[in-house]
Amino acid sequence: MSKDPSQLRNEILNLVKEYQSVKFAKKPFVPGETPVRYAGRVFDEKEMMSLVDSCLDFWLTAGRFAEEFESELAAFLDLEYAMLVNSGSSANLCAFTAMTSHLLGDKRLKPGDEVISVAAGFPTTVNPIIQNGMIPVFVDVDLGTYNVNVDQLQKAIGPKTKAIFLAHTLGNPYNLDAIMKIVKEKDLWLIEDCCDALGSMYDGKKLGTFGHVASFSFYPAHHITMGEGGAVATNDELIARAVKSFRDWGRDCYCNGGENNTCGKRFTGKYGDLPVGYDHKYVYSHIGYNLKVTDMQAAIGVEQLKKLPEFCAKRRNNFKLWAECFKKWEDKFILPFATEKGDPAWFAYPVTVKENAGFSRTGLTNFLDMNKIETRNLFAGNMLKQPAYLDIQKRVVSNLVNTDLIMNNTFFLGTFPGLTEEQIKYTGDVIEKFLATKQG
Ligand SMILES: Cc1ncc(COP(=O)(O)O)c(C=O)c1O
Incomplete structure (x- = not known):
C-alpha cells in the first residue's frame, strides 16, 4: 500500500533536518584559513525544512508562507501593512513609486518634484527618484554616524521639494526628531529605507515606523534573509494599496492570491473607458511592475523572522x-x-x-x-x-x-x-x- 502524503512529507522533512546537520555542521575557525566574512546567511535546519515544506506544497507563487511572513513582519513593526516584494531595491521602487499614485490626490509626487537624499549610500535608494522623473537633491553626511547632515538638509529645501528619501546608514538611525520636525513643518513625504536597519530603534521606536512608508531587504547580507527578498511597510491604507498595485502589474484588483471578488463588484464596476462590468481582475489603474516573491522565499523568511x-x-x-x-x-x-x-x-x-x-x-x-x-x-x-x-x-x-x-x-x-x-x-x-x- 502506498504511503499517505503527510507521512511522506514528515519523512522527507526529517531527512532534510539530518542532511542540514551533516552538510552544514559547524567547523572550527582556523586563523588565516577560514574566511572572516563581512556578512552571510545564518540558518539551521528550520529554514531548510520550511523551504522544502513549501516546495512540497508546490504552490510556487506567494501563498500561505508569504501571508504568514507579512502578518508577522507587520506585528514585529507594529504597523498595519507589510507587503513582500522580491528585493530591497524593489521595495524602494514600490515604496517611492506609490507616492506618485492618483490615490494620494494632490499630494502625489509628480515629475520635476525635488527629493532630498544623499550620495554616500546604496544606488537603489536614489534610483526610484530618477526612474520616476524627479530631481534628486544631494546633501552631505556626517562622519561617524554616516547619516545626512541635518543643517544641510534644512538648507536644501526649496519650493519644489516634496519628499525626503534616505536610508538609515548601516542600521544607524538618522536624527528623526529633527527630520520629522522638518517633514511636518514643510509637509513633505518621508520614505525610510530600512534595508540595513531592521530591528534598529530610535527613541524606543523601531525604524520604519516614523515616515510614511518604509522598505526592507532580505538579501543574505541583511538582518534576515530569504535569498532575494524585500518588504514595504506602512500604516497608510492608500499607500498600501498603491504599493500592492505597483507590485502586482499595476492592477486595481486587490484580491490576495487564490481569492476572487474581494471588492464585491468584480463584474459590476466602471473603470476608465472600459465597458461596465469589465472583470476587475484585469483593470489596471497604475503603470505597474511584477515584483512579487515566491512562497519558497517567504518560507525561509518565516523562520528567519523568529530569529x-x-x-x-x-x-x-x-x-x-x-x-x-x-x-x-x-x-x-x-x-x-x-x-x-x-x-x-x-x-x-x-x-x-x-x-x-x-x-x-x-x-x-x-x-x-x-x-x-x-x-x-x-x-x-x-x-x-x-x-x-x-x-x-x-x-x-x-x-x-x-x-x-x-x-x-x-x-x-x-x-x-x-x-x-x-x-x-x-x-x-x-x-x-x-x-x-x-x-x-
Ligand atoms: C540601504 C540599502 N538600500 C537598498 C538595498 C537594496 O537591497 P537588495 O539588495 O535586496 O535589492 C541595499 C542593499 O544592500 C541597501 O544597503
Whole structure:
C-alpha cells in the first residue's frame, strides 16, 4: 500500500533536518584559513525544512508562507501593512513609486518634484527618484554616524521639494526628531529605507515606523534573509494599496492570491473607458511592475523572522567588540557611533582612515584581504562619481566633502550573527601587525 502524503512529507522533512546537520555542521575557525566574512546567511535546519515544506506544497507563487511572513513582519513593526516584494531595491521602487499614485490626490509626487537624499549610500535608494522623473537633491553626511547632515538638509529645501528619501546608514538611525520636525513643518513625504536597519530603534521606536512608508531587504547580507527578498511597510491604507498595485502589474484588483471578488463588484464596476462590468481582475489603474516573491522565499523568511531578536542582539554585541578593539587606534581612525537616542542593530562596523594616519584605506583593506578578512566600502562611495550618475539631472547642495572622504577612506567590517569573538580578535591582531609595519 502506498504511503499517505503527510507521512511522506514528515519523512522527507526529517531527512532534510539530518542532511542540514551533516552538510552544514559547524567547523572550527582556523586563523588565516577560514574566511572572516563581512556578512552571510545564518540558518539551521528550520529554514531548510520550511523551504522544502513549501516546495512540497508546490504552490510556487506567494501563498500561505508569504501571508504568514507579512502578518508577522507587520506585528514585529507594529504597523498595519507589510507587503513582500522580491528585493530591497524593489521595495524602494514600490515604496517611492506609490507616492506618485492618483490615490494620494494632490499630494502625489509628480515629475520635476525635488527629493532630498544623499550620495554616500546604496544606488537603489536614489534610483526610484530618477526612474520616476524627479530631481534628486544631494546633501552631505556626517562622519561617524554616516547619516545626512541635518543643517544641510534644512538648507536644501526649496519650493519644489516634496519628499525626503534616505536610508538609515548601516542600521544607524538618522536624527528623526529633527527630520520629522522638518517633514511636518514643510509637509513633505518621508520614505525610510530600512534595508540595513531592521530591528534598529530610535527613541524606543523601531525604524520604519516614523515616515510614511518604509522598505526592507532580505538579501543574505541583511538582518534576515530569504535569498532575494524585500518588504514595504506602512500604516497608510492608500499607500498600501498603491504599493500592492505597483507590485502586482499595476492592477486595481486587490484580491490576495487564490481569492476572487474581494471588492464585491468584480463584474459590476466602471473603470476608465472600459465597458461596465469589465472583470476587475484585469483593470489596471497604475503603470505597474511584477515584483512579487515566491512562497519558497517567504518560507525561509518565516523562520528567519523568529530569529530576528537574537540576530539583532548579536549584531549589537559584535559592534561593541569592534569598538573595544578599535578604541586604542582612535588617532588613526574615525570610529562609528550611534546617533543620539539611537539604538542600532548595526549592519556593519564602519571606520574611516584619518588623513594623517600614515597609510591608505586600500593599503589596509588589501592587507586584511590577504589575511582572509573581508571588508566592504560604504557602497557607492560618492554616487555622483559613478559612471551611471555623471549626467543625471540633479541639484547638489554644498561640496559633499565628507561624502568624498567616505569614497576614499571608509570601509566596513561585519557585525553579522555568524561572526565570532575569536574572528574579531584575530582581525584586531592582523590590524595590529599592519600598523606595526607603518610605524617610524
Ligand atoms: C540601504 C540599502 N538600500 C537598498 C538595498 C537594496 O537591497 P537588495 O539588495 O535586496 O535589492 C541595499 C542593499 O544592500 C541597501 O544597503
